Amino acid sequence: MQHQNNALLSWPHEVPAPVAHTLLDAHFVRALELGPPEWWQQWQTARLAEMLAWLGLKDWWNAWATSRLGPSSPIEALASLPIMAREDFRNLIASHEPEVPLEHGKLSSYSTSGSSGVPVTFWRSEMALRINSNHYWADHQRQGRDLTHRMAVITAYVNSHDGTHLTAPGELWLQPGEQMTRLISQFTIAEHAFWLSSHPAAYLATRPDLLSGVLSTIETLKIHSPSITQVLTYGQTVDPQLRERTRQVLGASIRDRYSCEEVGPMAFQCPESDDYYHCAVSNAVVEVVDPQGRHVRDGAQGNVLVTGLHQWASPTMRYDLGDIATWHARCPGCGSTVPALSRLLGRKYFLLQRPNGEWHHIRILADEWLGCAPFREYRLVQTSAMAFRAEFVLDQPITESQSQATIAMLQRLVGPEYTFELAQLSAIPWPPGRKRQEFVGLMP
Numbered sequence: 001m002q003h004q005n006n007a008l009l010s011w012p013h014e015v016p017a018p019v020a021h022t023l024l025d026a027h028f029v030r031a032l033e034l035g036p037p038e039w040w041q042q043w044q045t046a047r048l049a050e051m052l053a054w055l056g057l058k059d060w061w062n063a064w065a066t067s068r069l070g071p072s073s074p075i076e077a078l079a080s081l082p083i084m085a086r087e088d089f090r091n092l093i094a095s096h097e098p099e100v101p102l103e104h105g106k107l108s109s110y111s112t113s114g115s116s117g118v119p120v121t122f123w124r125s126e127m128a129l130r131i132n133s134n135h136y137w138a139d140h141q142r143q144g145r146d147l148t149h150r151m152a153v154i155t156a157y158v159n160s161h162d163g164t165h166l167t168a169p170g171e172l173w174l175q176p177g178e179q180m181t182r183l184i185s186q187f188t189i190a191e192h193a194f195w196l197s198s199h200p201a202a203y204l205a206t207r208p209d210l211l212s213g214v215l216s217t218i219e220t221l222k223i224h225s226p227s228i229t230q231v232l233t234y235g236q237t238v239d240p241q242l243r244e245r246t247r248q249v250l251g252a253s254i255r256d257r258y259s260c261e262e263v264g265p266m267a268f269q270c271p272e273s274d275d276y277y278h279c280a281v282s283n284a285v286v287e288v289v290d291p292q293g294r295h296v297r298d299g300a301q302g303n304v305l306v307t308g309l310h311q312w313a314s315p316t317m318r319y320d321l322g323d324i325a326t327w328h329a330r331c332p333g334c335g336s337t338v339p340a341l342s343r344l345l346g347r348k349y350f351l352l353q354r355p356n357g358e359w360h361h362i363r364i365l366a367d368e369w370l371g372c373a374p375f376r377e378y379r380l381v382q383t384s385a386m387a388f389r390a391e392f393v394l395d396q397p398i399t400e401s402q403s404q405a406t407i408a409m410l411q412r413l414v415g416p417e418y419t420f421e422l423a424q425l426s427a428i429p430w431p432p433g434r435k436r437q438e439f440v441g442l443m444p
């Protein structure tokens with residue numbers, strides 16, 4: 001955006017550093033993915049060795065990781081580390097002041113509830129953020145997108161705004177096409193559907209639940225179908241039915257991205273297959289293990305563990321996301337030599353049907369919960385059409401002011417017409433298995 005004039009006036013003598021970083025990072029990401037497997041293996045080994053050596057100087061880390069980087073290889077050292085549950089991650093971060101080597105840049109804090117209902121505040125460096133976002137830009141190349149075309153973005157990750165959307169005009173360096181962005185929760189699903197129909201775009205980026213609601217609305221209300229080439233999704237399971245409906249209604253293929261806030265991108269859909277996801281080997285080591293923590297065989301299902309290779313401030317090593325996937329040593333869809341995942345399961349859903357029949361997207365960020373009380377875990381359960389029970393775990397009995405703040409927050413984000421009962425528990429009765437959903441709606 002602000003690079004526009006730079007590009008027209010300054011090339012070839014000057015190129016903005018963020019542009020140069022994006023182009024070079026994307027080039028490296030694609031080279032590792034498309035090159036011989038020795039390349040990404042050697043690169044991951046070097047990154048792991050660096051990070052383990054640095055962490056090995058920290059007492060808080062050594063208290064957690066009973067193994068050290070010894071004569072074994074970094075990959076073996078990783079395999080000997082304990083599996084890190086979300087509670088472990090939270091306790092590790094709380095045990096020390098965050099720090100990174102100087103060259104990683106400044107730190108910023110983030111809060112997330114992830115898919116587990118256990119809120120965590122963690123830190124990311126400027127370098128980790130840059131590499132995260134540049135992986136998404138590299139995915140434009142992987143999926144063959146023509147960025148001179150317009151892109152519509154319906155997201156939870158934008159502040160509330162005036163008008164129907166925010167417009168970012170095209171800029172010559174990286175994204176020549178215009179981007180239109182709007183906040184998911186600011187509009188009804190029907191309003192999103194009408195907006196998409198009247199604002200043609202080649203690409204749409206949004207969450208699967210919003211996409212599903214928009215497809216239903218277009219069909220039910222017989223809205224003119226916008227013609228879209230690709231829908232870029234994130235955050236939830238994409239099932240084959242949604243892919244088929246998206247093809248029928250919009251003429252678009254879904255290109256899903258698998259990520260978590262603590263690590264960033266973990267896998268990107270294969271450009272030649274709906275079924276497989278290429279592990280983002282230049283950002284993370286992804287493992288799939290059985291209940292005993294052993295790697296599953298090729299084609300078998302297990303729990304996903306992720307090790308972020310750039311997040312030194314709040315390190316995730318063998319981090320258990322509570323997600324389930326099937327493991328492939330290489331991509332069966334296109335033959336790429338990077339490991340691949342399929343049948344991703346266990347992500348959360350946030351859709352609420354209003355009394356007037358409209359479906360709304362509900363998202364309550366961890367910051368909202370933590371702004372009311374230092375909840376250790378929470379879950380919002382819909383008990384009838386107009387009533388919810390907020391279950392939570394808190395170290396101290398909840399105070400009157402914390403109760404009032406929590407109910408006010410829920411009324412603001414879910415709706416003032418609903419009633420909310422608070423239930424302080426010693427533990428949330430999560431269902432058996434590893435799936436934890438922090439929002440339990442009524443079954444349709």
Ligand SMILES: [Zn+2]
Nearest residue numbers: 270331333334
């Ligand atoms: Zn592939």
